[in-house]
Amino acid sequence: MKYFSIAILLVVSSLQALAQNEGSDRITANINVSAQVIQSIELITVNTMQFGNAQPGQREIYVNPVNSLNAGYMIAVGTPDAEFRLNYLPNLELTQIEGQGSLNFKYEISGNSEENQPTSELLELDNRNIRFNSEGRYYIWVGGKVNIANAPPGNYEGDFTIEIDYI
Amino acid sequence: MITNKYRTYPKIKPFQTKGFGCFIFFMVISFLTFFNSSLEAQEIDFGDFSSKYAVSLSELNPAEDLDFGMVIQNEGLKTIDLIDAKVLMIEGVKYLDVIVDVTADNYLYLDTDIACNGSNTNCIPFTLQAAYANRGNNNTSEAVLMQTAANVATAQFPIEARGNRPPGPPPTPVYEGYNPALYNETAYIYIYGSLNVGNVDAGSYSGNITITVSYD
Numbered sequence: 001m002k003y004f005s006i007a008i009l010l011v012v013s014s015l016q017a018l019a020q021n022e023g024s025d026r027i028t029a030n031i032n033v034s035a036q037v038i039q040s041i042e043l044i045t046v047n048t049m050q051f052g053n054a055q056p057g058q059r060e061i062y063v064n065p066v067n068s069l070n071a072g073y074m075i076a077v078g079t080p081d082a083e084f085r086l087n088y089l090p091n092l093e094l095t096q097i098e099g100q101g102s103l104n105f106k107y108e109i110s111g112n113s114e115e116n117q118p119t120s121e122l123l124e125l126d127n128r129n130i131r132f133n134s135e136g137r138y139y140i141w142v143g144g145k146v147n148i149a150n151a152p153p154g155n156y157e158g159d160f161t162i163e164i165d166y167i
Numbered sequence: 168m169i170t171n172k173y174r175t176y177p178k179i180k181p182f183q184t185k186g187f188g189c190f191i192f193f194m195v196i197s198f199l200t201f202f203n204s205s206l207e208a209q210e211i212d213f214g215d216f217s218s219k220y221a222v223s224l225s226e227l228n229p230a231e232d233l234d235f236g237m238v239i240q241n242e243g244l245k246t247i248d249l250i251d252a253k254v255l256m257i258e259g260v261k262y263l264d265v266i267v268d269v270t271a272d273n274y275l276y277l278d279t280d281i282a283c284n285g286s287n288t289n290c291i292p293f294t295l296q297a298a299y300a301n302r303g304n305n306n307t308s309e310a311v312l313m314q315t316a317a318n319v320a321t322a323q324f325p326i327e328a329r330g331n332r333p334p335g336p337p338p339t340p341v342y343e344g345y346n347p348a349l350y351n352e353t354a355y356i357y358i359y360g361s362l363n364v365g366n367v368d369a370g371s372y373s374g375n376i377t378i379t380v381s382y383d
Contacts, residue, residue: 026381029224031253031358033293033374035235035245035275037367079369166237 038079039136041164047073049142058148065110065143066120072142073117076164080136085129086111087163094146094158101152107144107160115139129167221347222259224380227305227355233376235362242364249298249307252357256305257380261327261352262334264383269313269320269358271295272374279373291372292363295320301328301354310357323383327352 049072051061065071078084086109094103112120113133120141123130132138142160233253238245257265274283274290283290297320298310313320358376 026379027222027224028380029226029255029378031226031255031376031378032232033235033271033275033360033376034232035291035362035364035372036237037277037291037364037369037372038237038239039369040240166239 038082038166039077041076041078041084041166043162043164044075044077045072046075047071049144051146054148060145060147060149062145063143065108065117065141066122067118068143070143071110071117072160074140074142074162076132076138076140078132078136078138078164078166080132080134082136083129083131083167084138085165085167086123086140087165089161092158092160094156096152097155097157099152099154101154101156103146103148103151103156105144105146105158107142109162110141110143112139113137117141220260220263220341220382222257222265222380222382224378225256225258227254227256232373233358233360238362238364240364240369241366244361245364246361247359249296249310249357249359252298252307252359254305255356255358255378257326257354257356258351259326259354259382260347260350262325262350264323264325265354265380266323266383267299267313267321267356268379269295269297269356269376270379271318271360271376273318275362275372275374277368277370277372288367291365291367293360293374294318294363295358295360295376297322297359298357299324299354300357301326301352303327303352305355307357310355324354326354 049063050070051063052070054061063070076084076086088107088109090107092105092107094105096102109123110117110120111123111130113131115137116139120139130138140162142162231253233247235245235247257267259265271293273293275293276283277289280289295315295318297313297315298307299313299322300306300309300311301324302309311322311324313322356378358378
């Protein structure tokens, strides 16, 4: 009988130890992972800028981006209502295609959230933080001026770089 | 002839033989040895009684998600590094080991739409990384990377690193007037990782990470 008592005591103490193991605290926390995916920006060139033919004795060609039909026309497409920053190099050297001549061109850009050139606003250094409209579009017109007083006759070309980044 | 009338003979009764008692005792000990896990290893496991001690888990900045911010379609790999990780704090008895499991969704889902098969345009693959620091400081340069497989990170470590020292004394039993602050320390968990942003739809993506902590 003595051995049975010892056995029962050991079994009971064993079960108590197991219960304490199972009762150990386990705590849980949840955190959220998030990201906001925005549409990549596309810049679509609708019309290139046209200078037309310079007249003899003409010293300067000016394409007004706000009201000239010769202005280049581009559409930026991105996330609706997202704010973005627009940058460009205003001064560019155009090189003669067949010759050594060059011209200094000074760009001017106007922009509008509506597809309406006459109401577009010149984009200066201090107003280049702008916003896509509710359809994710922003309209850009490109013009500028060039002094051709001392330019050799010929065709000239150059690249215009415009950068648009989300803010 | 001399007859001893008073000679006595042992009375043999069932279940009271000395051999049978030893057999029962042997069987009980064998049963306990095989079936009681607390007797299996030669390990001083102070955590066996850890249910008596509190452990807490909290966020350093509760209002903040693990936020990748604004990402652009087709941006590719976007990473939150260890130094910018989401920080959680474990406060518990510094002598005890904790087991930490961090489980993350494999994808971030667009507007919580979880219908994603890996090639849909409404989910972004997420790769979890995690680390911990248990030297008493919230310092990522002291962080130890956690092993991660299939977006589950696991580690076991003492609340306070022991370094090369032997294990500390057993925890002070809880008694009346017990002040846990005297025996507690804080360890830090860092959650971070990366997204692989492909040609997915624009919008708000989110996923969930579950952190579970228990004493060993």
